[in-house]
Amino acid sequence: MTHERRQDRSENPWTAGDLYLRAVAQRTGLEHLTLATREGLYLSGTGDKELANRVAAVAPLYVEEPAALRAGLIEELTDGQPMQVWRVTVRNRPFYLIGFGALTDMSEEVQHAFDRIFARPAPRTSN
Template sequence: MSNDRRRRRSEKTHEAVYYQLDHVRQKHGLGFLVLANDEGVFVAGAGEKDRDEVFAAYAAEMAQADSAYRQKLEAELHEYLFGPDADTVVDVRSFKIDDMPMYLCAAGAASSSSDDALEHTINGVQRIFRTT
């Protein structure tokens, strides 16, 4: 896996972000890992292309919603992405790149390492935007 990451590098920001997202998605068994801006516009993603943009559209609203509304949005998104009976979790984390709010959206099997995976991804994406 380490050698694969070394081969999959790019000086192009959009490619480097995709490689970062795809690496974490595969390593942690996530169905989707999507980066969105504060308006819910898709920036980058690893997962099913036709659903990534829908996931991104929910991101900003979910991150800013109160608990009850967020649960409603998560349930809607969960059903759209996986169906009503799937044993998966939807999560959105907010962070900034050059003072611009961004959202990292993840969906997949619940795992004890998912918090670490999302933090690792955020750090990687921030590093990529600083260095490319």
């Protein structure tokens, strides 16, 4: 019996992003992956949406001005797990991918997947 690598699919890029991040989380052992804008807005992710919104909101400060964060805030958000942040680009704009768990390298495959998932739709041609 062959197992389809991607059983869950969606034409909606936001749903596809959620499904893809769920697969990345399972493969890497990371918990609660969140894709956030530089402005701190949640775009896509796995797990609890309320937590994802809080994580997205602090990601820019965590990366750019960590001293501005209240001591212990990250540990509270991650329940004591390490928080990792990777920069990814979607449609030529920078975003943050945030994960909780053991330190891991995020492969370039993730950037390529975001490029594919969030690519501009091809213009439709009429017959």
